[in-house]
Amino acid sequence: MAFILVAEPSASVAGALRRFLESASHEVTLATDVREALERVRELAPAMVLASVTESFDGEWLCRQVKEEAPAIPVLLLYLPEEEQPEARSSAAGAEACLVGPLKRATVVSCVSLMMQLSKAREMVSVVRTEMQLMQHQGPRREPTSSGSDLEFLKRLLFMEVKRSRRYRYPIAYLLLEPDRYAEHIAPLPAAQRTSALAEILRRLTESLRDIDVAVPFAEGRFIVFLPYTPFEGAVVVAERLRQRVKEVESVPGLTASIGLAVFEPSAAKGQAQVSFGSLMKEAGDSLRRAQAAGGDRVEGGRPVLTESVSE
Template sequence: MRSALIAEPSLPVSTALRKFLESADYEVSIVSTLDEALRDVHARSPSVLLASQSASLDGEALCRQVKAEVPELPVLLLYLPEEEHPEPRAAGAGADAFLVGPLKRTTVVTCVGLLLQLFQARAAAQAVPAAEAEAPNRRSDTAGSPDFEFLKRLLLMEVKRSRRYRYPIALVLLELDRLAEHLAPLSPPRRTAVLAEVLALLTEAMRDIDVTVPLTEGRFVSFMPHTAKDGAMMVAERLRQRVKTLAPLPELTLSLGLAVFEPASARGQTQVSFGNLMRDASEALRKAQAAGGDRVVFSERGPQPPGEAPQEG
């Protein structure tokens, strides 16, 4: 189980943070001093550390010491709303990301989840041979992350329900256009914060029953149950427009590949499965990017070849 250590002396703030993370299935521990935090880092080996920078706790000093002793531990610094220069301060402390209050549940949960996935991807990249790691166009794949595995299990279950109860489901793959170019001028903590803002923005633009998780840096997948083609296209277009409102990167755009299964009109079509939904959405995304990006492409599933057995989810 993923675990989080919160170093925060304010009881109301630490309680809110605990609720945020526990609602996302994290095991949470709270400490209020630097010494307690260092002790728990070594004793509990948390998955991530959230450290507050305030008059009562020097989160930056804690971050420096943690990075010196346990460099593989992701550290998220939390600043008060009045902090005017969080980016250089977080970078100077060696933090992996930072957030500035007031803190919202979606932003905290997505930033923490993204940090863990980025660290997982880095560890995976270091585990492969150097020649393979340096291969052209190599992507950091986080498809084995807890968030993606949760989405996969959910989608497999919903695919079966969709076939049985005949309701539509939609899957959309989203990728930020020219991400490396946009992120190049930013420090590593700021890059992580921006990606967390993007994920929070996408999540807030969707319904409570929809699920959005990051796949790789800058690529996300959203699942929308009970959503037919027209509704899914409207949501995808809204997401495409919403990304353009991101203040730190006003020129950022988004490409989207959409796949939909509608049982009511599926006669003569290949049966839906998790695999073919992902393949269809991936192909549609490639077409959107090949056409210049900043667009939504819908995948049309053709008729099932004679004699071919339906695919199971």
């Protein structure tokens, strides 16, 4: 359960949103004015804000204010059906996501659930980065990787997103990134330097991603990047950007990385092929090995899986 603020001037729309969210066991408070909503954010520190955008209700202004004062609070902007550029407008305002009416219960609840999970995942990333920094000063004896419980959480998150992307028809992408010749360039470093190098890689990755994306270390010298709402072409652009960012790592001059890509894009027509979290991770792993076999410093990944069937 999460405490959610709904900023909506229409009593009927606000009431419907409240029913949607309370049916999913969330606690909801309402605000009918943007300045009232901002005061509620300051007083109550909600876990999330839903704000409408109309001619008479400037939810984008509210979003910008929330992001200035409490950037960790996710914001979902709600646009009217006639809005032609909701993604661009919501992104410019700093929102994590947007929905365009008419709003259905399943869509609202699913989107809120995803945003809450990604918020939790970002907190996990922050904890991992903090642990890395502490280990750098304390002289660690082990590689900084996600703990077992963190990795299990990440697996559950990604598995649910495979099924959710099928149901609500949005693409998701997975990237597996590994520094080239890790055994030669990073593994031999003293523990503190090795930790520092991996922490710098993670920092440069996360700085290059959207707020809704997740990047975490999950094995020795290997990182997984999860990109919701990202089709194949967009995932390739992100992967190439991350590949270039690894070259900027100052603690290991000349470092490069190989990246394996896997994308799931639900098609309009039902198919027979099966796709799962495991199969996507295998595809990303196979792509990573192809990139490494080709000499490294490259992105490999086939065209997206187009199917309506999801196996567990």
